[in-house]
């Protein structure tokens with residue numbers, strides 16, 4: 333049994349990881365300040381995990397939290413582009429300063445490998461799609477800057493402190509436990525929430541923005557693969573499906589899955605919104621055998637089913 337620390341384990345992706353690690357019989361500790369995550373995401377596993385409630389910005393807390401940890405999956409962050417535009421200093425504090433604290437605490441505790449959650453937002457409006465990891469980094473939001481910065485810290489720390497750090501660039505993750513109620517809700521849970529109430533999905537801009545929507549099980553699998561990979565591993569990897577779907581395409585697919593016909597309503601485009609984003613995922617496949625396990629259609633159906641169950645339950 334290995335000992336995992338999941339920072340941000342009370343959030344959407346983090347809590348899915350926690351559940352998957354427990355199924356695999358691993359020991360799991362969670363560090364979360366529940367600023368955007370929710371204790372309910374872990375309610376059914378509270379007696380199976382160690383929960384440290386606190387912030388990655390609190391340096392004094394970290395040595396005890398990192399004690400005895402083999403692998404750190406670092407997901408704690410303020411994840412929203414619009415939020416980072418409203419409060420860039422807040423984004424920098426959690427996503428950059430907090431991440432530096434995490435990496436140094438992992439170094440001091442002798443953690444075997446750290447997996448850092450990065451984002452497709454580092455590419456900005458990349459000239460070439462699908463974006464490969466060799467493309468230049470060109471973020472267009474403070475959030476994208478924060479993820480680019482932590483990738484660079486990861487690379488530099490791996491060299492100067494001889495640490496094993498891998499950064500995974502996730503592309504538009506969706507699935508169970510993603511928060512539909514926040515003012516910064518991602519598009520898929522926001523659409524499902526509205527459409528379940530018989531309301532039209534609200535689209536920012538023309539809806540023709542393309543995204544490489546990635547079901548959360550694929551991201552969970554990538555994190556576990558990286559930790560279980562037996563040899564040395566470093567660098568940055570795209571984690572996505574390697575396909576593009578428009579926002580209007582998502583609205584159509586949800587109409588079909590939910591058996592409704594709710595036409596989108598349109599608002600102004602959002603500042604900092606990338607036009608097209610999709611990934612070349614071959615580097616992760618070659619390095620540690622990553623391949624998307626769940627396609628977008630199945631993922632959407634499973635997500636709608638989960639929201640149905642969560643509301644009834």
Ligand code: NAD
Nearest residue numbers: 340342343344345365366367368369387388408409502505
């Ligand atoms: P989320 O908001 O559900 O999870 C983030 C978690 O981090 C929350 O539980 C929050 O309470 C916690 N957190 C925030 N600041 C903290 C702090 N200072 N100390 C301790 N905990 C803190 O978001 P998510 O979608 O699950 O994202 C997880 C990670 O994946 C983030 O790093 C995000 O940037 C990255 N990511 C997400 C996506 C996506 O599409 N969801 C895409 C690319 C990258």
